[in-house]
Amino acid sequence: DKETTSSSADDVFANEPERSPLLNVKSQKPFNAETPLSLLGDQFYTPNSIFFVRNHLPVPEVNVDAYKLRVGGMGVRNVTYTLRELRDKYAHHMISATVQCAGNRRTGLSAVKVVRGLSWGQAAIGTATWTGVRLRDVLLDAGCDVNGDAKHIEFECLDKDMTGDAYAVSIPIEKALSEDGGVLLVFEMNGKPLPPDHGYPLRVIVPGVAGARNAKWVTKIIAKASESDSFWQQEDYKVFDPSSLPETADYSRATSIQETPVQSAITEPASGTVVDPDEETVTVKGYAFSGGGRDINRVDVTIDGGLTWHRACLQQAKSEGFNKQWAWTLWEVDVDIPKGRTGSMEIACRAVDSANNTQPEKGEHVWNFRGLLNNSWHCVHVDLKGGD
Amino acid sequence: DKETTSSSADDVFANEPERSPLLNVKSQKPFNAETPLSLLGDQFYTPNSIFFVRNHLPVPEVNVDAYKLRVGGMGVRNVTYTLRELRDKYAHHMISATVQCAGNRRTGLSAVKVVRGLSWGQAAIGTATWTGVRLRDVLLDAGCDVNGDAKHIEFECLDKDMTGDAYAVSIPIEKALSEDGGVLLVFEMNGKPLPPDHGYPLRVIVPGVAGARNAKWVTKIIAKASESDSFWQQEDYKVFDPSSLPETADYSRATSIQETPVQSAITEPASGTVVDPDEETVTVKGYAFSGGGRDINRVDVTIDGGLTWHRACLQQAKSEGFNKQWAWTLWEVDVDIPKGRTGSMEIACRAVDSANNTQPEKGEHVWNFRGLLNNSWHCVHVDLKGGD
Ligand SMILES: [Mo]
Ligand SMILES: [Mo]
Numbered sequence: 012d013k014e015t016t017s018s019s020a021d022d023v024f025a026n027e028p029e030r031s032p033l034l035n036v037k038s039q040k041p042f043n044a045e046t047p048l049s050l051l052g053d054q055f056y057t058p059n060s061i062f063f064v065r066n067h068l069p070v071p072e073v074n075v076d077a078y079k080l081r082v083g084g085m086g087v088r089n090v091t092y093t094l095r096e097l098r099d100k101y102a103h104h105m106i107s108a109t110v111q112c113a114g115n116r117r118t119g120l121s122a123v124k125v126v127r128g129l130s131w132g133q134a135a136i137g138t139a140t141w142t143g144v145r146l147r148d149v150l151l152d153a154g155c156d157v158n159g160d161a162k163h164i165e166f167e168c169l170d171k172d173m174t175g176d177a178y179a180v181s182i183p184i185e186k187a188l189s190e191d192g193g194v195l196l197v198f199e200m201n202g203k204p205l206p207p208d209h210g211y212p213l214r215v216i217v218p219g220v221a222g223a224r225n226a227k228w229v230t231k232i233i234a235k236a237s238e239s240d241s242f243w244q245q246e247d248y249k250v251f252d253p254s255s256l257p258e259t260a261d262y263s264r265a266t267s268i269q270e271t272p273v274q275s276a277i278t279e280p281a282s283g284t285v286v287d288p289d290e291e292t293v294t295v296k297g298y299a300f301s302g303g304g305r306d307i308n309r310v311d312v313t314i315d316g317g318l319t320w321h322r323a324c325l326q327q328a329k330s331e332g333f334n335k336q337w338a339w340t341l342w343e344v345d346v347d348i349p350k351g352r353t354g355s356m357e358i359a360c361r362a363v364d365s366a367n368n369t370q371p372e373k374g375e376h377v378w379n380f381r382g383l384l385n386n387s388w389h390c391v392h393v394d395l396k397g398g399d
Numbered sequence: 400d401k402e403t404t405s406s407s408a409d410d411v412f413a414n415e416p417e418r419s420p421l422l423n424v425k426s427q428k429p430f431n432a433e434t435p436l437s438l439l440g441d442q443f444y445t446p447n448s449i450f451f452v453r454n455h456l457p458v459p460e461v462n463v464d465a466y467k468l469r470v471g472g473m474g475v476r477n478v479t480y481t482l483r484e485l486r487d488k489y490a491h492h493m494i495s496a497t498v499q500c501a502g503n504r505r506t507g508l509s510a511v512k513v514v515r516g517l518s519w520g521q522a523a524i525g526t527a528t529w530t531g532v533r534l535r536d537v538l539l540d541a542g543c544d545v546n547g548d549a550k551h552i553e554f555e556c557l558d559k560d561m562t563g564d565a566y567a568v569s570i571p572i573e574k575a576l577s578e579d580g581g582v583l584l585v586f587e588m589n590g591k592p593l594p595p596d597h598g599y600p601l602r603v604i605v606p607g608v609a610g611a612r613n614a615k616w617v618t619k620i621i622a623k624a625s626e627s628d629s630f631w632q633q634e635d636y637k638v639f640d641p642s643s644l645p646e647t648a649d650y651s652r653a654t655s656i657q658e659t660p661v662q663s664a665i666t667e668p669a670s671g672t673v674v675d676p677d678e679e680t681v682t683v684k685g686y687a688f689s690g691g692g693r694d695i696n697r698v699d700v701t702i703d704g705g706l707t708w709h710r711a712c713l714q715q716a717k718s719e720g721f722n723k724q725w726a727w728t729l730w731e732v733d734v735d736i737p738k739g740r741t742g743s744m745e746i747a748c749r750a751v752d753s754a755n756n757t758q759p760e761k762g763e764h765v766w767n768f769r770g771l772l773n774n775s776w777h778c779v780h781v782d783l784k785g786g787d
Contacts, residue, residue, distance in 0.1 A: 185722070250696075270753065271754065303693075305658075308654045311640045311641075319642050320641055322640055322642075332571070333574060361764075363638070366660055366690050367656065367659060368661060369759055369764075369765060372759060372764060373705075376705050
């Protein structure tokens with residue numbers, strides 16, 4: 012793919028795009044940043060300019076006129092598309108889908124014990140409308156068969172590491188080919204051309220699956236008998252039990268992350284907010300999301316450590332059907348402040364999804380050395396001013 | 400359906416079958432019983448004679464020569480089959496699937512606060528091979544269309560309450576019609592004719608979905624725009640937050656249970672077992688299961704309240720593919736007993752499924768007034784004999 016990318020080892024970050032100063036930067040090279048938490052819960056669709064960015068490698072320079080998408084692999088005819096050919100040949104579809112980094116809320120685990128990875132807060136997640144063509148249509152057209160020998164679909168991308176290895180990941184073939192799986196090859200995000208940081212010119216959206224599999228800058232789609240051999244499939248995105256250590260972890264026994272567990276977080280009030288107890292209630296807002304298209308049944312909020320729960324009102328996109336809720340739930344609840352209570356007050360939330368899975372209470376029990384998939388209860392502390 | 404059932408109000412339990420004396424009976428009329436826990440983890444397939452029985456109503460008397468299955472409803476042609484016609488017309492399929500009562504492990508919640516329902520321990524669950532025809536084949540043959548106005552498939556059954564209302568429940572049409580959903584109309588259980596307590600002559604197996612939807616003695620299959628109007632769909636099998644009370648619960652705001660959350664329990668040692676610490680290790684065994692076809696990634700066991708975890712070895716059926724693991728996982732781990740430890744020792748387990756959902760620690764946080772879907776960590780206490 013020399014024709015579509017150009018970078019020297021000296022200048023691998025020469026192609027980084029301009030970015031909003033509002034983004035909360037976690038690392039510059041590669042660029043990683045999250046949405047300001049205070050803005051995250053304000054709108055159902057996260058604006059492109061402040062959508063979290065999770066880049067594993069430098070942003071590739073793309074000459075869109077020379078760009079090619081190649082389809083091939085086990086039991087699949089080799090087909091090559093220009094971007095225009097892909098757009099012209101297949102029906103366009105739009106979905107509302109949330110994308111969440113597998114490292115979202117990692118700081119809740121690093122507070123327990125040191126972990127490896129970027130220090131994501133609660134905002135390595137966002138929701139957009141995504142427009143593109145169905146991966147299913149492209150694969151079926153190339154002769155791909157869910158009952159054949161291929162079991163995984165690999166995406167190879169234009170972003171490359173120092174040794175020239177391209178970012179690559181895979182998803183199960185059933186998800187790729189399912190009429191209900193919702194997987195799209197997208198060229199628009201919230202009705203605008205896909206920004207460079209989000210995969211221009213072509214990204215795969217694998218709804219209900221961790222961000223890492225929603226590969227950006229996709230240039231090859233390959234049917235395979237086994238998962239991608241890449242570091243990002245075989246090692247980087249695997250969860251171990253809390254007692255496993257990186258030095259001795261057996262990656263071959265661990266499963267690569269696909270669907271994410273039920274999740275929720277409080278976006279308002281911010282931790283440390285001073286609340287006037289004379290106001291009698293505190294308005295608590297946040298998001299909830301579950302993987303695999305599972306809807307959110309309920310979000311409960313507690314200010315007494317789980318003794319009593321307050322049920323939140325939910326704002327949800329219309330689900331496309333059973334296990335096809337690809338977008339998050341925003342929620343809000345007014346909680347009465349007990350009369351006379353002063354000092355620090357902990358507010359915690361937890362969601363229940365349509366499979367009745369719920370979040371574990373404590374970060375220490377989901378702790379893993381990579382700090383992945385923290386879905387323990389999210390807690391914020393507010394200060395109740397003393398009465399006078 | 401007068402031709403297929405006969406019972407007078409005086410004698411509604413006249414048709415109860417003979418049952419194994421090994422069953423652990425929870426109620427006689429209607430009959431409800433679980434497998435002895437000590438036998439549950441011994442075999443991957445639970446023998447028919449000791450498979451848990453969850454009957455909502457008397458076992459119906461069935462004249463199989465007069466039995467009819469009727470298919471109809473919204474957008475579906477009316478079709479009627481005798482049992483022989485159904486067996487002869489459609490290809491036979493067999494799946495290995497676990498069925499779990501939504502009330503399994505209720506005693507863990509009644510220990511927190513009183514709940515309504517049968518006092519199920521850990522053994523209202525079992526695994527069998529089930530042989531029958533695909534519901535999908537029968538529905539498609541009758542013209543049922545997943546993109547039509549019907550959104551749910553209702554099963555009406557031969558078991559009736561005192562007022563003559565038949566047991567009825569429904570499942571989403573996507574599950575009923577999915578190639579991957581695994582839903583079968585079965586007439587064999589573990590290679591033998593379906594026993595009367597398990598739905599003879601015809602039961603629907605809805606793998607990955609709560610037992611209540613795996614309707615027994617099915618006689619009508621009806622495509623509908625909305626869920627079944629029955630008590631068992633609209634009220635009985637809904638989960639509320641721990642602060643909701645039965646008197647004020649708003650059933651219209653709650654979702655009827657379909658897929659069940661990730662679950663596990665210890666089958667050995669039994670609670671109260673005396674363990675000789677000179678043996679150095681204790682062998683812990685159990686089962687794990689998740690709804691929706693999600694596989695079990697991991698089972699972790701702790702003897703120190705979650706400070707350190709011991710990873711169990713898993714015994715699993717070959718999955719039929721991504722999100723098509725319909726059978727439970729049996730697991731086993733030898734845990735070292737700390738030198739010098741005496742007295743009571745709590746052993747707890749928790750599973751992680753392929754969507755990385757895990758079990759909540761405490762029963763009080765999943766408590767609901769019907770005591771449904773308890774999937775908090777399962778704990779047993781053993782006694783370490785003092786050294787001499
Ligand atoms: Mo990620
Ligand atoms: Mo049940």
